[in-house]
Amino acid sequence: MTRSYLVFDVGRYRELAEELVKPEDIVVEVGAAAGDTTVRLARNARLVIAFEKSEEMFERLRERVRDLDNVIVLCEDGFELGEVLKRTERVDAVFIDVGGGAQPRLALALWEAYYSRFRPRVIVVRNRRLCRLIETVERVECDEEV
């Protein structure tokens, strides 16, 4: 069963990268930027597949993880799940940070894409407006299985 975590603070997001990843885990990171979270994920994971779509950031990321043999970096959009499937059928944890202030629909669409295809054990999303929504939820009523 998937457990999702929603945070805004980037420090907390990076802490979760160390707390939630287990030694055999295959992890996907979307929005790796310069690799501050990537290196934390790599401390415990068996494999990290990190997406960063900005070429400028990607160069910094590639340099940062150059000596880590359990990290694959991709200068691609995180929606390119085919890039993940070329390398693994199983994903245990997904970390999504396309910017804390990013459109919530973008973060949600990424959550949905990875949830539907891989049913990972853990999905962590960093998004301020989704945090606001969840903080104000009074009740959840689902009349069918989701």
Ligand SMILES: C[S@@+](CC[C@H](N)C(=O)[O-])C[C@H]1O[C@@H](n2cnc3c(N)ncnc32)[C@H](O)[C@@H]1O
């Ligand atoms: C706030 S930064 C991530 C910071 C990172 N979590 C850290 O701990 O340093 C967001 C990054 O997501 C990247 N990004 C935005 N949309 C993306 C997408 N669809 N696929 C891949 N990367 C994306 C941006 O280029 C940016 O570098």
